[in-house]
Amino acid sequence: MKCTDNSSKSRRARNKRNKRKKQIRNRWVACLSVILMIQCIAAVNIYKDSNKTEALVQEYETSNYTKTLYRGQLFAENLCTASEDIPLSVKSSDTGSDSVSENASAAGNPLGFEPESVHAVGLFDVNNAETDCAYNIHKKIYPASTTKILTALVALENGNLSDTVTVADEADSGKFAADEQTCGIKAGDQLTLEDLLNGLLLYSGNDNAVAIADHIAGSTEKFAEMMNAEAKKLMATNSHFVNPSGLHDDNHYTTAYDLYLIFNECIKHDDFVKIIMAKSHTAKVTGNDGTIRSITWEPTNFYATGDAKKPDNVTVIGGKTGTTQLAGNCLILLTKDKNDHPYISIVMKADTKPLLYKDMTAIVEAIPENN
Secondary structure (H helix, E strand, C coil), X not given: CHHHHHHHHHHHHHHHHHHHHHHHHHHXXXXXXXXXXXXXXXXHHHHHHHHHHHHHHHHHHHHHCCXXXXXXXXXXXXXXXXXXXXXXXXXXXXXXXEEECHHHHHCCCCCCCCHHHCCEEEEEECCCCEEEEEECCCCCECCHHHHHHHHHHHHHHHCCCCCEEECCHHHCHHHCCCCCCCCXXXXXXXXXXXXXXXXXXXXXXXXXXXXXXXXXHCCHHHHHHHHHXXXXXXXXXXXXXXXXXXXXXXXXXXCHHHHHHHHHHHCCCHHHHHXXXXXXXXXXXXXXXXXXXXXXXXXXXXXXXXXCCCCCCCEEEEEEEEEECCCEEEEEEEEECCXXXXXXXXXXXXXXXXXXXXXXXXXXXXXXXXX
């Protein structure tokens, strides 16, 4: 009996030990399963976060880089870009091949225009997103009154053409120097924002620029902040504006390429294009004393006034001039070829007005007849 009892006790102890080992083993298996499950979940989340991070990076790149740096799905895939000078080429309508203009080659000038007479030049094919000519387009320049295309853009995006504007004291034409272009508005005058924009873009009135800024933002300083915000949104990041008129300030500058970006956005507004196409505009102005007078403004663009022969092969739609001593003679122009395809052309800091229009004509006439 003793042997049987001892054997039975031994089996029970052995079974108990085996059971405990099994329980410990099962617990380890359960723990390892939980750890493995946690690792799997973490891996999935890391993968998801990785995809999310990649998407965020792509979104940032799409919003913040131009096609000069990246192409494809990134920002500016529908914009013209150029990282270096591009000679002015004349494309043959028969062969489709490009060649530097004969006149330029004969003169030993690979660019196709006189670089000594200008600071920056650009020709941009809007529909095909191609830069057909580029010279110093990323170099800092003073914009003079070409600034006013951005002034108009900010006004169009933040105001209504039918707004009645009361001219503030600082916008009175008498406050400007004799050599500073004004439209002749006076403090207390009332006229529409549409009238002011016509005087701004056609006659380049500095008084109109200040009146618009005061109406939209309350002051020229706050309006300049809006201008810089708009420029940044358009990726015109090599520019800085301190006033709505373009009167000289060392801290008021841009590039030809930035002006292209801004003008390209401007021409998306039908009201902007309608204004720069106009031969003249007559505004009805109500004076501070209640009397009504009419003021007529005509373009400063010599193509519009007939003082410069219009280029062959294209239709000049309109544009914006600019002139100061340091900025030289400037012009940004919208033209269309015979197939109604739009082009933006820019000449900055030409020595004289005749040279400005000579170079602009040479550039625009390089647009192919059959595109």
